[in-house]
Amino acid sequence: MSAQIEDPLTEHELSTEPVFDGKLLKVKRDQVRLPDGKQSMREYVRHPGAVAIVAVMADGRLVFERQFRYPLRRSFLEVPAGKIDPGEPILACAQRELREETGFQAAEWLHLGQIHPCIGYSDERIEVFFATGLTEVGNALDEGEFLEVLSLSPAEARAGVLEGRITDAKTIAALYLAEPHLR
Structure with missing residues (x-):
């Protein structure tokens, strides 16, 4: 050895x-x-860690959320995401967050990788997933959670990043990791 x-x-x-x-x-x-x-x-x-999900609808559009983020005092376009609970497997967390926030369940899941969004001041990690075969089952937002669910084509999402309408780092990284699967 x-x-x-x-x-x-x-x-x-x-x-x-x-x-x-x-x-x-x-x-x-x-x-x-x-x-x-x-x-x-x-x-x-x-930070306990989180998941982010690039969820693809049957028509190829991507599921997004528009959510107010208090530290920056404005709403952002983001992929569905959420905090990992203690002891929770990352796939179970991704499945739970997609359902709770967007009302969708996915039949197929692919782990795309891990990102570290704030390496200069945080140990946060975000596990990124790609979800397909979506079925709408109804959301179950956490108390005090408010958001709008919408969809964008992959081209609209790319344009949103390049034009500065999508600035959330986890969303940009997740879209980049998902790119080979969106072609």
């Missing part, structure tokens, strides 16, 4: 302390040893 070679850019945690412990997010402050042996501080957000 060969020994694993450590990345020379690795920073080593020396100590950690909680800064904020919220319902969704937790903020930590760590003291770290840098690659040159000096010390520094890192503050970052711990």
